Amino acid sequence: MSAPNPPRRLNGNRLVRAEILAIGSELTCGSRLDTNSQWLSRELEALGWTVVRHTTLADELDAIVAEISAAPQRSDLLLITGGLGPTLDDLTRDALAQAFASPLERDPVSLQQIRDLFAARGRSMPESNLRQADRPRESESLFNSCGTAPGILMRIPRTDHAHPCLIAALPGVPAEMRVMFQEQVLPQLPASSARLVRGVLRSFGFGESEAEQRLGDLTARGRNPEVGITASEAVISLWVSSRSADAETAEQMFQRTAAEIRDRLGAAVYGDGDIELHEVLLQQLHDRRLQISVLEGTTTGGQIGMWFSADHRSSTVLEQAALLTDSDWNKADSTADNDPFADWKKQVVSSCDRIFSARSLGGILLSSGCCDQQQESGVMLRRGQIAVATPDLIRFVDVSMSGNLRIFRQRAARTAINLLRLHYSAPEWEVPGMVKLPR
Numbered sequence: 001m002s003a004p005n006p007p008r009r010l011n012g013n014r015l016v017r018a019e020i021l022a023i024g025s026e027l028t029c030g031s032r033l034d035t036n037s038q039w040l041s042r043e044l045e046a047l048g049w050t051v052v053r054h055t056t057l058a059d060e061l062d063a064i065v066a067e068i069s070a071a072p073q074r075s076d077l078l079l080i081t082g083g084l085g086p087t088l089d090d091l092t093r094d095a096l097a098q099a100f101a102s103p104l105e106r107d108p109v110s111l112q113q114i115r116d117l118f119a120a121r122g123r124s125m126p127e128s129n130l131r132q133a134d135r136p137r138e139s140e141s142l143f144n145s146c147g148t149a150p151g152i153l154m155r156i157p158r159t160d161h162a163h164p165c166l167i168a169a170l171p172g173v174p175a176e177m178r179v180m181f182q183e184q185v186l187p188q189l190p191a192s193s194a195r196l197v198r199g200v201l202r203s204f205g206f207g208e209s210e211a212e213q214r215l216g217d218l219t220a221r222g223r224n225p226e227v228g229i230t231a232s233e234a235v236i237s238l239w240v241s242s243r244s245a246d247a248e249t250a251e252q253m254f255q256r257t258a259a260e261i262r263d264r265l266g267a268a269v270y271g272d273g274d275i276e277l278h279e280v281l282l283q284q285l286h287d288r289r290l291q292i293s294v295l296e297g298t299t300t301g302g303q304i305g306m307w308f309s310a311d312h313r314s315s316t317v318l319e320q321a322a323l324l325t326d327s328d329w330n331k332a333d334s335t336a337d338n339d340p341f342a343d344w345k346k347q348v349v350s351s352c353d354r355i356f357s358a359r360s361l362g363g364i365l366l367s368s369g370c371c372d373q374q375q376e377s378g379v380m381l382r383r384g385q386i387a388v389a390t391p392d393l394i395r396f397v398d399v400s401m402s403g404n405l406r407i408f409r410q411r412a413a414r415t416a417i418n419l420l421r422l423h424y425s426a427p428e429w430e431v432p433g434m435v436k437l438p439r
Helices: 036-046 061-074 092-099 108-120 127-133 174-188 208-219 247-268 277-288 303-307 342-358 405-425
Strands: 017-023 050-057 077-081 104-106 134-136 140-142 151-156 165-170 195-204 226-232 235-244 269-272 292-296 318-323 363-367 371-374 380-383 385-390 393-398 435-438
Touching (some): 017 061, 036 050, 036 077, 036 174, 036 195, 061 092, 061 165, 077 174, 092 104, 092 151, 127 134, 134 151, 151 174, 165 174, 208 226, 208 247, 235 247, 247 269, 269 277, 277 405, 292 303, 303 318, 303 405, 342 363, 342 393, 363 405, 385 405
Parallel strands (some): 017 050, 077 165, 292 318, 292 363
Antiparallel strands (some): 104 134, 140 151, 151 165, 195 235, 195 269, 226 235, 363 385, 385 393, 393 435
């Protein structure tokens, strides 16, 4: 096994491009999830590399050979996970040998390491494990400190590039792959001339297209910093990636763009990183030493109460939580000519008057029963409302939408939570469709 070479810096300021290839029929058939590619992408991006391609292939030699052969023409680095086991369907080493016309040879150091590992476990080594010590002639073995599958490192010359393409084949077992990447591959990577700062801002209240419209030129393709938009369960995430020759400049660029996003989206931005909307409200309530009550119908179906009783700290702000059936909590009347929630709103007013007179609370979150309503277009609309009551005001919002029940409930629950958050942080912020009723 060769000693690691010192890092080399790629010339110029061009992006250094990387690809990740995950191999295994268990991945393509859906029986296992490829988490390796996600983890490797994050590691590379933090080093200033740009991951341009993820590929997942079944255990088919021709397809693997074709993908491996093409990668050096596109990218500076190819990381492969999986296919290094002892069985006949582990084809990565064979594909590397065939792709670059480099016949397999048995590495004596790797073979001894595999034998030693079995001996340390008090087991005899099966004959099939011999092939795990095989590697292409023009390659290096990568020591596996956690398992029996050595990795493989190759440098493929490219006529139109000053530097070769680096190819590293790693085990598919995540624990083995991560250690090998950090200990064996990382020291071999050419240093990027760019530094990356990446973060995410979370927002709620705008749809994906409306958020993009408000952000305008910030989302332009090719801009640095780059701003990407993703939507999940009604939360809009703004991913900001800034690149520069030094980390300080990249950080300054990131902060300027993050500030611009907050300016354009206003109070809709509720936090950054992995923070959840209910966690923001939880902190507001803790800071003010306030509690809330939650009365949920089938529109939210207990979702709010579940979030606020997830652990001891969150449950301390929850004075009361009740899930009310439609027989207890008037269901929306889909045949009503005017307001199908009129009776429920009357119940909300009387319930809030009773609760506030008996308890000192920061707010009450409520949701109605729900019903499905056929539209003339043929679309089935799921009808529902939420209400947020504070000592001086009740806010009602219609959260009706078509589609999945789980998304409907999560969107409705977040709408209620967001209204109370805005009550404390941006009371002047107007929510579309909101009806206010003084208490």
